[in-house]
Amino acid sequence: MVKIVSLITKMDTAGSLIKWKTFIFYLMVVNYMFFYGVPFSNMADASQAASNQEKWSNMTLVERHPLSSWYQRSHWHGNNKPGATHSPQRRLTPLSFYKLVYSFQVKEDTQPGTIVGNVEAGEHSKGSTNTFFVLEDDGEGLFLLSHLSGDFLLSRSLDYETQRLYILTVVVKHGDLGASRVRVYFNVLDVNDNLPVFRLDSYSVSVPEDSPVGTCFLSLNVSDADDGMNGEVDIEVTAEDGDTTFLVNPDGALCLNIELDRESSSDYRLTVQATDRALSISRRLTATARVVINVDDINDNMPSFTSAGSVTIPEDTALQAVVMVIQAVDVDSGSNGDVVYTLEDTSVSVFSINRTNGRLYLQQPLDREQLDTLTVTVTATDRGSPPLASSMNLAVHVEDANDHNPEFTHNYYSLALREDTPRGTSLLQLRALDGDIGFNGQVWYYKLSQGHKKDNGSNGQVQ
Numbered sequence: 001m002v003k004i005v006s007l008i009t010k011m012d013t014a015g016s017l018i019k020w021k022t023f024i025f026y027l028m029v030v031n032y033m034f035f036y037g038v039p040f041s042n043m044a045d046a047s048q049a050a051s052n053q054e055k056w057s058n059m060t061l062v063e064r065h066p067l068s069s070w071y072q073r074s075h076w077h078g079n080n081k082p083g084a085t086h087s088p089q090r091r092l093t094p095l096s097f098y099k100l101v102y103s104f105q106v107k108e109d110t111q112p113g114t115i116v117g118n119v120e121a122g123e124h125s126k127g128s129t130n131t132f133f134v135l136e137d138d139g140e141g142l143f144l145l146s147h148l149s150g151d152f153l154l155s156r157s158l159d160y161e162t163q164r165l166y167i168l169t170v171v172v173k174h175g176d177l178g179a180s181r182v183r184v185y186f187n188v189l190d191v192n193d194n195l196p197v198f199r200l201d202s203y204s205v206s207v208p209e210d211s212p213v214g215t216c217f218l219s220l221n222v223s224d225a226d227d228g229m230n231g232e233v234d235i236e237v238t239a240e241d242g243d244t245t246f247l248v249n250p251d252g253a254l255c256l257n258i259e260l261d262r263e264s265s266s267d268y269r270l271t272v273q274a275t276d277r278a279l280s281i282s283r284r285l286t287a288t289a290r291v292v293i294n295v296d297d298i299n300d301n302m303p304s305f306t307s308a309g310s311v312t313i314p315e316d317t318a319l320q321a322v323v324m325v326i327q328a329v330d331v332d333s334g335s336n337g338d339v340v341y342t343l344e345d346t347s348v349s350v351f352s353i354n355r356t357n358g359r360l361y362l363q364q365p366l367d368r369e370q371l372d373t374l375t376v377t378v379t380a381t382d383r384g385s386p387p388l389a390s391s392m393n394l395a396v397h398v399e400d401a402n403d404h405n406p407e408f409t410h411n412y413y414s415l416a417l418r419e420d421t422p423r424g425t426s427l428l429q430l431r432a433l434d435g436d437i438g439f440n441g442q443v444w445y446y447k448l449s450q451g452h453k454k455d456n457g458s459n460g461q462v463q
């Protein structure tokens with residue numbers, strides 16, 4: 001009504017004012033018919049209401065209020081027999097409740113035993129008191145009406161999540177003069193009394209390590225039975241070590257915040273925390289869940305050689321001997337990290353390699369005097385899909401073996417000598433060559449006398 005009146009004051013044209021007056025008149029007629037026009041056709045309603053109240057009369061919470069004052073006894077039956085018709089005068093009893101309708105708001109955490117509303121009716125005449133009754137009650141005695149004071153007492157705990165609105169019809173009786181009725185609404189107000197709930201206590205999920213940043217891979221499905229802000233939740237990752245690899249997006253999904261690398265971190269154990277948005281921060285409720293994230297391997301690393309890039313072997317190494325063991329490591333897991341070794345195809349292969357263990361075998365005789373360094377290209381390939389490979393050049397240095405005899409540059413030396421040549425004159429430089437190197441190739445000269453080595457070797461000067 002207040003709204004309508006304020007609307008009327010805003011109307012400036014006479015025409016719309018008349019329309020509004022007509023509308024308000026119509027409203028009043030409808031109200032009148034609702035409250036007075038329909039007689040109580042069946043008084044069983046009233047006695048039902050009385051017995052409902054009786055049902056709740058022995059509850060424990062009434063200690064704070066004298067039981068008798070909430071106990072509604074029907075002395076209704078005497079005056080109004082079921083089926084009795086009402087005279088027109090009685091129907092026209094003036095409006096006796098102070099309001100056309102009562103509406104109360106009750107927080108769902110209101111303690112039973114609290115007075116949560118009151119209906120009042122005008123005094124009809126001196127000496128006659130108003131008596132209140134509940135006629136219809138969809139709360140089944142949740143709100144107990146004091147038949148003398150018109151106060152409503154909450155008899156049990158409310159739960160907004162179960163029922164939000166209760167509608168009662170209350171009757172007031174004035175002595176013998178008849179009755180009026182009024183609708184009473186109890187609106188239950190939400191209180192933040194429900195925790196956020198994760199669909200699971202602990203989640204387990206696998207994510208490929210090459211997932212792009214921003215990929216969301218787990219819906220946490222948090223619900224909160226409360227209403228409005230009390231039921232809205234903010235979810236966050238609470239990592240003990242301040243790890244920021246994951247975050248929860250506004251839709252409650254767990255998403256990748258920075259790139260993964262299985263080779264540096266293959267699993268994550270997170271705690272996710274959901275907090276509702278109750279206006280009063282102290283009333284906010286929180287729940288947590290565990291999330292285990294396994295990072296699935298992707299073949300993103302190529303094998304890398306750990307064995308030396310060169311080796312030295314004797315020239316006289318036997319065929320099929322192991323020259324060296326080639327080794328490469330691949331940090332990926334499973335077949336992505338399995339390495340096989342191959343040699344670059346050459347028509348004449350001096351070496352062969354065992355694919356699985358990398359042992360390099362000699363296949364051809366070596367001759368340092370022909371080739372003192374051989375280069376062999378080794379390739380290590382993983383078994384990933386697609387596979388990755390890397391190659392290296394192995395330098396094989398051939399170490400000399402003493403496999404050559406010294407040879408004189410000439411088979412035969414001749415010399416003419418004057419008889420007066422002084423003792424100690426240098427006459428001839430002998431020369432013998434040796435194919436070997438180092439100590440093996442160093443040549444010493446000896447004089448033979450009757451086929452035996454007689455003295456220390458010399459530098460080959462004949463004096």
Ligand SMILES: *[C@@H]1O[C@H](CO)[C@@H](O)[C@H](O)[C@H]1NC(C)=O
Nearest residue numbers: 053054055056057058059060
């Ligand atoms: C009254 O209380 C008693 C026990 O305390 C119980 O057995 C009985 O059902 C209650 N009566 C009603 C109408 O609730």
Ligand SMILES: *[C@@H]1O[C@H](CO)[C@@H](O)[C@H](O)[C@H]1NC(C)=O
Nearest residue numbers: 199219220221222251252253
């Ligand atoms: C979880 O949430 C997602 C997306 O909001 C939805 O598709 C899915 O059905 C939900 N799962 C459950 C068990 O509620």
Ligand SMILES: *[C@@H]1O[C@H](CO)[C@@H](O)[C@H](O)[C@H]1NC(C)=O
Nearest residue numbers: 352353354355356357358359
């Ligand atoms: C390679 O070595 C493995 C043992 O490490 C052996 O079982 C396999 O037969 C070898 N392969 C060849 C081709 O010799």
Ligand SMILES: *[C@@H]1O[C@H](CO)[C@@H](O)[C@H](O)[C@H]1NC(C)=O
Nearest residue numbers: 445447454455456457458459
């Ligand atoms: C021969 O060798 C021995 C010992 O190696 C040495 O004592 C001697 O002086 C050498 N003689 C000559 C002629 O070089």
Ligand SMILES: [Ca+2]
Nearest residue numbers: 194226230276
């Ligand atoms: Ca909540």
Ligand SMILES: [Ca+2]
Nearest residue numbers: 190191193226
């Ligand atoms: Ca609630």
Ligand SMILES: [Ca+2]
Nearest residue numbers: 297298300332
């Ligand atoms: Ca990898």
Ligand SMILES: [Ca+2]
Nearest residue numbers: 301332336382
């Ligand atoms: Ca690999």
